[in-house]
Amino acid sequence: MMKSSITILGGEILSSLGTKDERLTHLQNGTYHTVVKSMILNGDTLTFPYYAIDDKARLADPDHALPYLEKVVAVALERVGLHQKELSRCGLFLGCSSNDLSLSVPLGRNFDHSMEETQSCQRVGNGVYADFLRRTFGLGSLNFTYNTACTSSANAVMDAASMLEGGMIDYALVVGIELFAPVTFEGFASMQLLSPEAIRPFDKQRSGIVQGEAVSAVILSRSDVKASSWYYLGGMSNCETHSVTGASPDGVGIGEVITTALKSAGVKEDEITAVKAHGTASALNDTAEINGMKQAFKTLPPFFSLKPYIGHTLGGCGSAELLLMMESVDAGFVPSSANFSEMDEALDAMPLRQALPLEGGNFLLNYFGFGGNNTSFVIEKRQS
């Protein structure tokens, strides 16, 4: 099989981990920081940890999505050196699980005040973030907004690669955005999916997810347009209709998607250097992922979850975790799975407990979500 020509040029992320230097320090040392969020349920005040964007100048305006998007994309474009002429050949692929977030702010305001006073006759709602970025940066006219729950920006990466492969565009800007939204936070709490103390993927004592927020931008191209040491090799996305809230714990759906992703990438199972697991720390999701990986691999490669560092950033995790993974490898390691301390005999699998030094290789990235959406893709860092 011919090697892929889809290059990954780099990007930028705004998350709880701070600047690039700060986040590399955290990822190397297995450290992170959270804040406390609370909610009232049946008269009781419940508190949960939360990974908030580290932004001291955070705006009071609840609709801070647009300034964050502008800031992150501007840095990403500058970092990879894209200029105006090239941007007109750049498509945009934006993933967000709270696709209605852009509508929630005006709707909420209207409820607080008066809808007639505050709602002008102008289209709001889905697609406005992508349109804002298109106008702000002079991007090409092809833009797509994905709402496939926690795989949103991962599916955006896959389709960006396909559109580059098809020659529809020369550059692809993939954006993942997930900001604190009370409805989402309280929705997960009401489903009893939030951990009250910490996120511990694959650990025997795992007690649920901890949510986080992130805005990230990753830029892709083709090797005939712009070279990079990073390549997107191939992937697979499918829908498993076992349950609307997740994959089947037997791992059959996840095993299939990983096996097909490896085939699409032209990579054998023993050629995977490490796996960035989805690793949400919910009992059933981690079980499904380990069972799925065991069906796809004779021997499990080193694997880790990035969610202990930035939380579960839902639809934003596709591009956010891709970028954190690339930055770590560029710095000479893949991170440990922080917070892991005790193996779950039922899983019989242990994630990385220390950062693993390496310079390159093939990496599998897993993303699974509500709606039965399973996505896995393979990237490669070629060493010079």
Add this chain to the structure above:
Amino acid sequence: MIYIHRIGGYNAVLGEVRSDIKAALKAATGKVFRRTDRYIQLSMLGAHEVAENIDADTALFMFSGEGNLSVFNRLRDQQYIDHQPPRPVDFINSLSNTAGFYVAQYLNLKGKNLFLSHHGFPAQMALILAENDLKLKKQKQILLGGVDELLEPVAYTKKFLGVCDDTVLGEGSNWLILRAEERGALASIETLPEELTREAVLDFMATLDPEIQVAFGMRTDPKDITAFTQQSRCMRFDYESSCGYYETVPFYVLSRFVEREKGQLVFIDCFEERYRVMTLYILTPGAI
């Protein structure tokens, strides 16, 4: 160019009336689908019309202007009026791809499953993405559907859709089965990947063969429609008399044309003074 192998769905009759979709779905399928809401039922009702005995590896791409907004309104009421956290079923249904999940579950689909939206041209963007996947053989077949629900109060909905007060709103769930192969197809469809300016549309209209029929998106300024039609001798294809406005209505236009006409349709859509062109060629007239 890609090929339409099946087309159809549900389109509300003109008049801003929310009909009983749950009953219609039960009548069509003989089943009641627990934990689904009206938007999901609308999605399933439309897909049911085209997707009988569909291959399990068919990809499902859904798109919408606003997604499942009525559940979002329920969540808002729970938050602001009841001061309660979201009910789990509403929270799950608020993720727009939940509709795609239920469609896939009903049709036993296991392939790629996307939910897409766009500020202005959701139908055209979804078609461009589908065409690329089919041409690259990433997918053998795609079930592509656009779903928008009429949300009350209608006057308020018109404001956030950005349409005039005298626009009559509608709703629909319109679906196509697309393949890269021509054999057995009802029609082919081509979507220009580029946006056009008003001037470019004027030039384009002047090149059209008089036998081609043309239709315009409901957001197009009537003065522009007059100017465009003066550039050619093409006939107008009427769909506006049978449906209200919703953001995925272009798929209803395609469906109606395939159902009733032969020849070629050029559909020119407009949003914020930007234009997109789709061209539909009928291969098997009267096949539906």
